[in-house]
Amino acid sequence: xxxxxxxxxxxxxxxxxxxxxxxxxxxxxxxxxxxxxxxxxxxxxxxxxxxxxxxxxxxxxxxxxxxxxxxxxxxxxxxxxxxxxxxxxxxxxxxxxxxxxxxxxxxxxxxxx
Amino acid sequence: xxxxxxxxxxxxxxxxxxxxxxxxxxxxxxxxxxxxxxxxxxxxxxxxxxxxxxxxxxxxxxxxxxxxxxxxxxxxxxxxxxxxxxxxxxxxxxxxxxxxxxxxxxxxxxxxx
Numbered sequence: 168x169x170x171x172x173x174x175x176x177x178x179x180x181x182x183x184x185x186x187x188x189x190x191x192x193x194x195x196x197x198x199x200x201x202x203x204x205x206x207x208x209x210x211x212x213x214x215x216x217x218x219x220x221x222x223x224x225x226x227x228x229x230x231x232x233x234x235x236x237x238x239x240x241x242x243x244x245x246x247x248x249x250x251x252x253x254x255x256x257x258x259x260x261x262x263x264x265x266x267x268x269x270x271x272x273x274x275x276x277x278x279x280x
Numbered sequence: 281x282x283x284x285x286x287x288x289x290x291x292x293x294x295x296x297x298x299x300x301x302x303x304x305x306x307x308x309x310x311x312x313x314x315x316x317x318x319x320x321x322x323x324x325x326x327x328x329x330x331x332x333x334x335x336x337x338x339x340x341x342x343x344x345x346x347x348x349x350x351x352x353x354x355x356x357x358x359x360x361x362x363x364x365x366x367x368x369x370x371x372x373x374x375x376x377x378x379x380x381x382x383x384x385x386x387x388x389x390x391x392x393x
Contacts, residue, residue, distance in 0.1 A: 171322075199379035210284075210370055210384035211323075218379035256322065262378040265330075266311055267338060270322035
C-alpha cells in the first residue's frame with residue numbers, strides 16, 4: 168500500500184543551523200506531496216506542496232523538491248529560527264478516488280537559541 | 281475568516297457513553313475527512329465524504345460513524361466509546377481535485393476511561 172517514511176526525531180538544532188528532514192514515499196500512480204507543520208496545541212497547517220515530478224515547493228524559507236527517481240521529498244531550510252520549533256509531517260495524496268492524506272509519523276523539531 | 285471548527289476541544293468520557301464531535305467548515309468545500317493522531321503512528325483517516333450524502337470508510341473506521349447532511353457539517357459519532365479510542369481527532373476539508381490543500385481544525389482530545 169501507499170506509505171510515507173520520514174526521518175525519526177526528535178531533532179534539536181541551534182538557531183541559524185541548516186535543516187534537513189528526510190522523507191521518502193511509496194505510492195501507486197503519481198501522488199501529490201505535502202509538508203504540514205503542527206505547532207503546539209494547534210491543528211496542522213500546510214507548509215508547502217508539489218504536485219508533479221521536479222516541482223519545488225517553497226514557503227517561509229523552507230523548500231522541498233519532488234524527486235520521482237528517488238521517491239523523495241526532503242524538507243530543507245538554510246537558517247532555522249526558534250519559531251520553527253514544531254512537528255513536521257510529510258504526506259502524500261493520490262489523484263483518484265479518496266483524496267486522503269497518507270502521513271509519515273512526524274518529526275519533532277526543537278530550535279535552541 | 282476561512283476556518284474549520286471542532287467541538288468540543290477536550291472531552292473525558294466513560295466507556296459506552298455515546299458522544300458526538302462536531303466539525304464545521306465555512307469554505308464551501310466538497311471534501312471532508314476525519315483523522316486520528318496517535319504517538320508513533322502519525323495521522324490515520326477514519327472516514328471521509330466527497331460531498332453531501334456521500335461518505336465512505338477510511339483506514340480505521342471501526343467504532344465510528346459519520347453523516348453529511350449539509351455541506352458545511354461533518355460530525356463524528358462514537359456510539360459506544362472504548363479506551364482504545366482515546367486519541368487526538370482532527371477534521372479536515374478541501375476542494376475536490378488533485379493536490380488541493382486540506383484545511384485542518386484545531387483538534388479534539390478525547391479520553392475514554
